[in-house]
Amino acid sequence: ISGPFIPYFVEEGTAEYVGGAGDPRGQDLLAAQLAAGAVDARLPRDHDFLLGSGNSIFLSYVESGSAMTYLVERYGIDALVQLYRAAGRPDLAPGTGRYHLDRAFRKVTGSGFRSFERAWADSIGA
Numbered sequence: 001i002s003g004p005f006i007p008y009f010v011e012e013g014t015a016e017y018v019g020g021a022g023d024p025r026g027q028d029l030l031a032a033q034l035a036a037g038a039v040d041a042r043l044p045r046d047h048d049f050l051l052g053s054g055n056s057i058f059l060s061y062v063e064s065g066s067a068m069t070y071l072v073e074r075y076g077i078d079a080l081v082q083l084y085r086a087a088g089r090p091d092l093a094p095g096t097g098r099y100h101l102d103r104a105f106r107k108v109t110g111s112g113f114r115s116f117e118r119a120w121a122d123s124i125g126a
Contacts (some may be wrong), residue, residue: 009064018064026062041121083108
């Protein structure tokens with residue numbers, strides 16, 4: 001199901017959720033980064049999983065797991081499956097990866113990616 005339009009935060013966030021995203025080290029890091037004002041209220045972009053310090057890369061995984069946990073808590077486990085499928089198998093249509101991601105979020109949650117991102121950021125206090 002994984003296709004060219006699935007961003008790393010959905011791919012890795014789903015893996016983190018399924019694997020138990022509640023790792024205390026990750027939650028401690030997220031809390032510390034939030035307290036320090038170092039969380040920018042946006043979900044990691046693909047390059048954030050590849051570039052930077054070990055802590056910043058780890059934080060990308062933690063934030064992604066947190067976002068997918070939020071998705072499940074707000075919309076149910078089926079929403080996670082639907083999002084993964086919708087992002088992984090987009091209709092043949094022109095558009096960027098971000099455009100297809102937005103369409104997938106609209107299909108699953110009824111609102112676009114930016115709305116989801118803002119709601120997730122609010123839920124963690126970013």
